[in-house]
Amino acid sequence: MPKVFFPLLFQKRKMDYMYGPGRNHLFVPGPVNIPEQVIRAMNRNNEDYRSPAIPAMTKTLLEDVKKIFKSTSGTPFIIPTTGTGAWESALTNTLSPGDRIVSFLIGQFSLLWIDQQQRLNFNVDVIESDWGQGANLDVLASKLAADTAHTIKAVCIVHNETATGVTNNLATVRKILDHYQHPALFLVDGVSSICALDFRMDEWGIDVALTGSQKALSMPTGMGIVCASPKALEASQTAKSVRVFFDWKDYLKFYKMGTYWPYTPSIQLLYGLRAALDLLFEEGLDNVIARHSRLGKATRLAVEAWGLKNCTQKEEWYSDTVTAVLVPPYIDSSEIVRRGWKRYNLSLGLGLNKVAGKVFRIGHLGNLNELQLLGCLAGVEMILKDVGYPVKLGSGVAAACAFLQNTTPLIASRI
Secondary structure, three states: OOHHHHHHHHHHHHHHOOOOOOOOEEEOOOOOOOOHHHHHHHOOOOOOOOOOHHHHHHHHHHHHHHHHHOOOOOEEEEEOOOHHHHHHHHHHOOOOOOOEEEEEEOOHHHHHHHHHHHHOOOEEEEEEOOEOEOOOHHHHHHHHHHOOOOOEEEEEEEOEEOOOOEEOOHHHHHHHHHHOOOOOEEEEEOOOOOOOOOOOOOOOOOOEEEEEOOOOOOOOOOOEEEEEOHHHHHHHOOOOOOOOOOOHHHHHHHHHHOOOOOOOOOHHHHHHHHHHHHHHHHHOHHHHHHHHHHHHHHHHHHHHHOOOEEOOOOHHHEOOOEEEEEOOOOOOHHHHHHHHHHHHOEEEEOOOHHHOOOEEEEEOOOOOOHHHHHHHHHHHHHHHHHOOOOOOOOHHHHHHHHHHHHHOOOOHHHO
16 A cells, blocks of 8 residues: 555544444433434524524523523523533622632532632632532521621522532522521522422522533533523622623623624524423423433432442432442542443543542433433443442342333323
8 A cells, every 4th residue: 555545544543443333322410412303403504693583583592491490580691601601600790809608619510610719709618518418508507697797798509519419409598598688699500400400590599590501401512501580680780790701781781682692602502402492391391300300219229239339428419410429449430431431332420539530420311211321320230340340230220120110101292
């Protein structure tokens, strides 16, 4: 073969190196599987976002995204960003540099949000718990009780900490705030909870809630969705934090004009969002939440049958979107993730930061059904056997099957 062809052959081999037969089984806790309906909706050319069509679609999207927050009074913002950008939008539009805020450190993503809060020059009062525990609300209560001068301007909490599989009780946070008649804003990261776990923005008095497109909405990354209460909008009028790209005032100006966009949106993601919302509403949000509850319970039963432990230390904190599984000390959990991808075309979540090498994570959120989950659990059993853990093959799958066979309803559209 002439030398000129060697670089082409090498390039082809490099591309083929990632190939695996069949579908990749994506069970990280985000980004998640994208439904075919969403992929098809996004498979379109660019459009003029100033034409009548895009503002008309945006208007309906803004009304419909309020439903996923369970809010009628909130004002939504669809921002071309990630969850990290949505964090920044929530903070900078409602607070001023030097403001005292209380924030809970319970895992990697709450840690990253706290880091952002500190870098934005807020006075962050951190309440830290062991990784695997939920937010310490007793400490929050004592801080609010002592703050008679109302120096605390906001309470920030991650609803569902994906690093450890911990879900916090937002209703209790609101009860504590109300008990002490404290006016602090209530800011919630719902990135891996909204559209999967029970979330009631208006009922729980949440002032700013946010999520990302790549989690339970089952879309590509690139869209941060924020919903602000009237109280949060009022705070934005006097907040002195510098913001430009994330400034709600720019959005509100264009809302009033009826064109909706202060800059060019992703047309493809807007059509994807339309399709994703349609799928959620067709299934029914309460049914979506119930499905995630079933999948979470089935996964935990499988883990128990394997003889392994959940990283989450109490049942009240169990997450229905991700399960972090503790491995014995003689096993590196990173090897479980590597083996899954290399041998079985199965993608699992790594342990992060303090739990690196100690846990692997099974994501069970988004557009996902029972048989897909069982395929994942079967793959995990083979991987555990590969890395020397004495699992009985079929044990976890059988436990999950027994539960799901008794609890999975008929598909509503096929009755």
